[in-house]
Amino acid sequence: MSVLYNLDGYVLLVLWLLGIPVGLYAFVHALMQRSDAFTAADKLTKPVWCAITGVGLAILAISTSGPYSFLWLVGIIAVLIYIVDVRPRVIEIQQGPRW
Numbered sequence: 001m002s003v004l005y006n007l008d009g010y011v012l013l014v015l016w017l018l019g020i021p022v023g024l025y026a027f028v029h030a031l032m033q034r035s036d037a038f039t040a041a042d043k044l045t046k047p048v049w050c051a052i053t054g055v056g057l058a059i060l061a062i063s064t065s066g067p068y069s070f071l072w073l074v075g076i077i078a079v080l081i082y083i084v085d086v087r088p089r090v091i092e093i094q095q096g097p098r099w
Helices: 007-032 035-040 046-062 070-095
Strands: none
Touching: 007 046, 007 070, 035 046, 035 070, 046 070
16 A cells, blocks of 8 residues: 555656656757758757757756756756657658658
């Protein structure tokens, strides 16, 4: 019964621990892409997205209270916006048209 009682704490701990690798992936991915792909995809420039994902990663890494913190939420949202919205468009632009 105590496992179910603390389930929300375990879920938040897992989210907190998974946030850092996800942020690192987004930051490294943004660094490795071509600069012109961001502007061709009608997104912000590469330095801006590198800064957004880098700050998001830093917030995720230094946030000691994890998902209980407002700053942690800001960091994970910034990283997830890159992964869900920007990353697919940048990859699509770099691959070219599909036949």
